[in-house]
Amino acid sequence: xxxxxxxxxxxxxxxxxxxxxxCTYSNSASQSFFWYRQDCRKEPKLLxxxxxxxxxxxxxxxxxxxxxxxxxxxxxxxxxxxxxTYLCVVIGGTTDSxxxxxFGAGTQVVxxx
Amino acid sequence: xxxxAQSPRYKIIEKRQSVAFWCNPISGHATLYWYQQIxxxxxxxxxxxxxxxxxxxxxxxxxxxxxxRLKGVDxxxxxxxxxxxxxxxxxxxxxxxxxSLYEQYFGPGTRLTVx
Numbered sequence: 001x002x003x004x005x006x007x008x009x010x011x012x013x014x015x016x017x018x019x020x021x022x023c024t025y026s027n028s029a030s031q032s033f034f035w036y037r038q039d040c041r042k043e044p045k046l047l048x049x050x051x052x053x054x055x056x057x058x059x060x061x062x063x064x065x066x067x068x069x070x071x072x073x074x075x076x077x078x079x080x081x082x083x084x085t086y087l088c089v090v091i092g093g094t095t096d097s098x099x100x101x102x103f104g105a106g107t108q109v110v111x112x113x
Numbered sequence: 114x115x116x117x118a119q120s121p122r123y124k125i126i127e128k129r130q131s132v133a134f135w136c137n138p139i140s141g142h143a144t145l146y147w148y149q150q151i152x153x154x155x156x157x158x159x160x161x162x163x164x165x166x167x168x169x170x171x172x173x174x175x176x177x178x179x180x181x182r183l184k185g186v187d188x189x190x191x192x193x194x195x196x197x198x199x200x201x202x203x204x205x206x207x208x209x210x211x212x213s214l215y216e217q218y219f220g221p222g223t224r225l226t227v228x
Contacts, residue, residue: 043204043219087155100169103155
């Protein structure tokens with residue numbers, strides 16, 4: 001089983017609609033979580049951190065569910081410019097994984113007019 | 114503020130040849146990362162430096178890959194000899210843990226094709 005798993009998609013979303021997707025992780029002691037965005041043939045860029053209480057940044061909402069070991073990202077009022085691959089990042093928290101970063105393979109989102 | 118610089122942007126080599134990539138992180142960033150991203154996959158961490166010391170190189174294929182960051186600033190990643198499966202984008206990233214723990218800034222990457 002991969003340490004960080006994502007549905008590769010693509011999620012085809014009409015402009016203005018809402019889309020949500022998850023990222024599951026296997027290490028229950030993981031300490032930090034992030035969502036990165038990667039446009040086609042570009043480098044990843046930090047979208048937002050994921051806090052235990054959940055957090056929102058404009059149209060983007062991130063949630064953490066430690067009991068079920070997943071994080072989620074919800075995009076409201078989708079824009080064409082939201083089309084990208086969304087990568088989740090999990091930071092290890094056990095003695096032998098402390099500070100180690102694991103990227104998921106990404107979820108592709110395609111927003112259509 | 115200048116971003117992470119990488120060169121070259123593209124490289125095509127034949128298998129069994131050698132290649133080197135260069136990275137200059139954002140000024141003041143103590144932590145530097147090299148990632149390998151194969152098409153359709155997420156970035157895989159190859160090596161992480163804190164200043165000029167190695168923090169994690171557990172996924173670096175040490176029989177053919179090497180990396181150094183001698184003065185704690187810029188870094189080189191070398192592959193010798195290259196294999197077909199090394200075709201990927203090699204991303205360099207840096208972070209300043211004191212400001213935003215684990216927020217990484219990525220360079221544009223070097224796209225390597227091994228034929």
